[in-house]
Amino acid sequence: MARPEKCRRICSRPNICGFIPDGSKAAGTVVLSYDEYETIRLIDRENMNQLACAEKMGVSRSTAARIYGNARKKLADALVGGKALKIDGGDVIVCAKMRPECKDVVNCCHKKQLQDA
Incomplete structure (x- = not known):
């Protein structure tokens, strides 16, 4: 029996979830998971x-490398084949607020939300 897959932690879902x-006309669609x-x-x-990516996402380094390679x-x-790109799906946990280890991350999604408030 296979081991159950861990949920991956992400900062937030992207604001833009597709490109054409x-x-x-697009020659199909490629779906990139969160x-x-x-x-x-x-x-x-x-x-x-x-x-560092693996630690932030709560997975092993080899899992992060595999996810990155697939991405x-x-x-x-999508780029070479002229296909539309859709960002959707995956077994993820979205951070509800900025974590302490994200304070120095320039493009943290939660920093932008704090600035807009």
Whole structure:
């Protein structure tokens, strides 16, 4: 029997949940899960390494690496194949408020909410 999958922790769901190719009709749709989106955000946007990303998401480093690899393949498929990209789904826990370890994260979703209030 397989071990049950852990819920992955994400900062928040993205405000923009889809992209479509410009200039022609989309040749299909690629679905990027919330946890895949989060690994792209943390590793590529926040410049975290895989270990820091894994700790923030509450998973092992190898799990974060696997999620990240899957996300990059899906992004490449959407970009090269002219497919629409939809961000949705996955077994995730969304942070209700900013955690102490996020105080130095420049693009923390909760910082923006505090500034807008």
